[in-house]
Amino acid sequence: MKLTHSRRIAAIVRAALLAAGFAVVLAAQPAAAAGSNNNGQQLYMLHCAGCHGISGISVVPDAKDFSRVELMAQPDQSLLNLIRSGRNMMPPYLGILSDQEIINVINHIRTLN
Ligand code: HEC
Structure with missing residues (x-):
């Protein structure tokens, strides 16, 4: 009892x-x-976290972790171009997200490491 x-x-x-x-x-x-990040975090959760993970640690085999220094050392413009046009398994976001929205997502990714 x-x-x-x-x-x-x-x-x-x-x-x-x-x-x-x-x-x-x-x-x-x-x-x-x-915060200064605008809607970057929400957009990331919606469009990217499914493959890149909530904390930037990839959940699909080919995607690299955003914690890798050499990846995030790239300037915004080259990350923007890649996210706009996609690569292999990575889908293109041109027409889905505006450049400003992609920049907001990049700013969010930069806070993940
Ligand atoms: C369907 C799964 C998937 C989704 C959704 C996705 N990605 Fe990716 N991403 C990948 C894969 C796979 C790669 C590696 C591409 C390659 O080099 O073959 C990649 C690569 C990248 C890279 C470059 C890494 C490098 O090697 O330089 C960045 C930056 C990136 N993704 C950002 C994003 C962002 C931001 C979003 C959301 C707007 C997103 N991804 C959505 C699968 C995805």
Whole structure:
């Protein structure tokens, strides 16, 4: 009886911690969106995270991680060109995202490492 009771309390504590975790994540969202990054993070989640991962660690075999220094050392313009035109498995975003939106996404990618 006593054991069952403490198990229930443990379950309630776990649920509360989980809820608190979600609250923190939700509270963090508007702050990120309101930053200098504009909509880059949302666009990244929508268009890129499926292959490049939420944190820039690729989930498909051929895509390189954005944490690689030599990749992100490229100027905005060459990343912009690549994202516009695509390469192999990487789809082209010309006509899907505006140049400004792509720049916002690049700014977001640069925060990932
Ligand atoms: C369908 C999966 C997929 C999606 C969606 C995708 N990518 Fe890629 N991306 C790849 C692959 C695969 C490569 C490697 C291409 C190659 O060199 O063969 C790549 C390469 C890149 C590179 C260049 C890496 C290098 O080697 O120089 C950048 C930058 C990049 N992606 C950004 C993005 C951005 C930004 C988005 C969203 C707007 C996006 N990708 C969406 C699969 C994807």
